Amino acid sequence: MSKSRKATQRRKAKQAAAPAPKTRRSFLAMAPYIIGGIIVAGGIGYMGISTVRADLAEQDLSDIGNGIPTIVQVHDPACGSCIILEKETRAAFSDIDEDDLAYRIASLTSDVGSEFAAKHTAGFATLLFFDADGVLTDRIHGETDRAELKTAFQAHIDENS
CATH class of the missing domain: 3.40.30.10 (Glutaredoxin)
Known part of the structure; x- marks a missing residue:
């Protein structure tokens, strides 16, 4: 086999093994998961703040x-x-x-x-x-x-x- 043919085969193998570059389409496919995660995190944060406020109100003896x-x-x-x-x-x-x-x-x-x-x-x-x-x-x-x-x-x- 010639040198150029081996080099071409190595290049093709590297390209096949390399992950596909991030594209706008792949980001848009993940958008619902990202938005869902943000909503869940926000809900947990809101519940935590509400609980802390309620605990503080209960401890107000004044x-x-x-x-x-x-x-x-x-x-x-x-x-x-x-x-x-x-x-x-x-x-x-x-x-x-x-x-x-x-x-x-x-x-x-x-x-x-x-x-x-x-x-x-x-x-x-x-x-x-x-x-x-x-x-x-x-x-x-x-x-x-x-x-x-x-x-x-x-x-x-x-x-x-």
Whole structure:
């Protein structure tokens, strides 16, 4: 075989092995996947921001006594009883209007939450009941099921109506 024929065969082999150059058509074929990825990433980001905002609002203890009775959970995220109480409290709150009763969390991992708990002599896994004027009227300590909490919350709303 001649040199030129071998060179031609090598060149053709390299061209066949090389990836096809990116063209406008190949980009357009991928566009729906790119747009879908952007939409999914945006949705996840929005949900994350909404969750953070809701958590921050729940930890705002400055609005106790603003005319709405409030339940404050003294909470430590590392405490199993606190997590169970939070789950049951949220379930009990599912049918309650926020205009009738507010729910806040005093996290023991924050300075504000720790000071709040100390001021009201409350330990972890405790629910503090405040009337519309911000006066502490009752407390529940420890894991409590949602049915009992619902009854207690409704009684607190009725007392403050």
